[in-house]
Amino acid sequence: MKIISRKNIQPPQLPKALPSGSIAALQDEDEVSMVLLSACDMANTSAAHLLFEKVALKRVSLAASQHAKPRFVDCLLEASDLSGIDWEQARFRRVAFLGCRLIGAQLVDAEFEDVTFKECTLENAVFLSANFKAVRFEHCQLREASFESADLPGVVFDDCDLTRADLRQARLSGADFRGSRLDGVQAGAQELRGAIVDSTQAIQIAGLIGLIVKEYGQEVDE
Template identity: 35%
Template sequence: MEFRDFGDRRLQLPSVERDDLTDERPTLRGEIDLAEAHVQYGEHAAHTGEGSITKSVLSGLNLSETVYAPLELSDVVIEDAELSNAVWRKTTARRVRFARCRAIGWQLQLDKATDVLVEYCRLDYGSLRLDRVANVMVFYRCTFRETAITGDLSRVVFADCDLAGAEFDAAQATGCDLRGSQLAGAQGLLTLSGATISTEQAVSVAVQLATECGLRVED
């Protein structure tokens, strides 16, 4: 097992050995049942389907405008993928890593997320809903311009992310860690009660918080 540490949080990475995988060219539509496969550079735009992907690596795929529901991911790496305008509902993710993905307009609903890492991804102009997070979910160096972020954020870490323009509507946020991320310009900060931010961040969002509280700020 391999782990990554983010402050005091430890995230378990997907348990998948690339050398043991079989190169495949599945359609990723209809009934999906993919296991122990390495899928590279396929065109799957606008496909619809449901099913499961386990112990697999998906590299360089065009998954834009896909509609998947329900979808179960377990020990999966999705890297360098195009996810723009995709709609993934009723998704369960266990030990999943998204890396360097372009996901503009992606609508993602996670029923349950366990040890999920999303890093170096563009998640602008989309929506992210988290219903339940077990252990931890980490967003590392991602952008969220005008993205709606809702649900249970209590075990979520935003590390070095650009959240300017993001719109929060958290049901819970105790334990959420936002330190190191850009918060100026984010909306819905009052829903993040219990989250951790730095002193520097507190200063940068003071006016925004005051405005959301109904205060009038004047020089």
């Protein structure tokens, strides 16, 4: 997949060619840099304070891994399995997730800056109290994902499925939901203030906050 640079979102700054490598295990404070990791199995690993910098991870499994405060800088994760990860206080800067599985991922108190998620599956992912700056979700499955108490100013959700997503107490000023599915989203008027939606979504949201939408001349049920 080709990484497309979006306005105000910086893509990963990766060399055109990276030497191939492999990892069998991860330990606390490991630093991985300037390498292409392909088809590596790092599932169920546990470590703290990892650093991945200028790394491409393709078809890698990190499923069910538990990493405290990992950092990813200038990284590409493509067609990789991150289902069930528990990465508290993770930090991502100039990172692209392309075609990855993050089903049930726990990313509590995470920080995302200049990050793109494209064609990823993030059903039931938890972004509790996460901070998003210059982030775009494109063609992603986010059914029942939780963004409770997250900071999402200006985040773009382009053609995403946010059915029953939890946006309670989230800060959504400037967040752009146009073209995405919002059926059953958990959010109120306070959370949705300043969010950008299309006309069809506006009718859905009116129902969420208790408004009754009727054309002029239609009777209103008592």
